[in-house]
Amino acid sequence: MIDTAVERQVMESGVDEYGLRLVVLPPPVSAGIGVIQLRLGHTVFGEVRLSLCPVDRRAILVHVEVEEKHRRRGAGRVLVNAATKRGAKFDWSMLPIGRDPVTVAFWARVGAVGPASPHPCTHQVEAKVVPAESRWTKWW
Ligand SMILES: [Zn+2]
Numbered sequence: 682m683i684d685t686a687v688e689r690q691v692m693e694s695g696v697d698e699y700g701l702r703l704v705v706l707p708p709p710v711s712a713g714i715g716v717i718q719l720r721l722g723h724t725v726f727g728e729v730r731l732s733l734c735p736v737d738r739r740a741i742l743v744h745v746e747v748e749e750k751h752r753r754r755g756a757g758r759v760l761v762n763a764a765t766k767r768g769a770k771f772d773w774s775m776l777p778i779g780r781d782p783v784t785v786a787f788w789a790r791v792g793a794v795g796p797a798s799p800h801p802c803t804h805q806v807e808a809k810v811v812p813a814e815s816r817w818t819k820w821w
Contacts, residue, residue: 682755683719685762690717698722703763708732712804714743717763719756726751729760732810733768737802740768741810742775742794745787758791765794774799776811 708715712734727747773795
C-alpha cells in the first residue's frame with residue numbers, strides 16, 4: 682500500500698494533492714506526543730499518536746484511529762508500522778487497549794507493539810504522555 686520507512690515519511694511541507702503520504706507532526710516538546718497521519722492531500726485517513734524519548738529509548742504508542750469509511754484496508758497497520766520504524770530498537774509499550782470490540786479485533790490482527798500497560802520514562806511523565814489521574818488507579 683505505502684512504504685512506511687522513516688525516509689519516506691514527510692513533514693507538512695512535503696504534502697501534495699496526488700499521493701498517499703505519511704505526514705509527521707512532531708511533538709510540541711521532547712518526548713511529548715507526536716502524530717503520524719496517513720493522508721491523501723488534506724484528507725486524513727487516520728493517525729497514530731506516539732511518544733519517543735531518544736534519551737531513554739522508550740516509545741509509547743498512545744492511540745491509533747482510522748476514519749470509519751477507510752477501515753479494513755490496511756491503513757491502521759501502515760500507521761503502526763510507520764510509528765515503530767521511527768522508534769526502531771526502542772523499548773515499546775502501549776496504553777491499555779480497553780474493551781471496544783473494534784479496537785480489540787484491530788490489535789489481534791495487527792499485533793501489539795509491546796505490553797498494553799505503559800512504562801514511561803521521567804521525560805514522558807513530565808510531558809504528560811500518560812494521563813496522570815489514571816496512572817496508578819487503572820493501569821497497574
Ligand atoms: Zn526519557
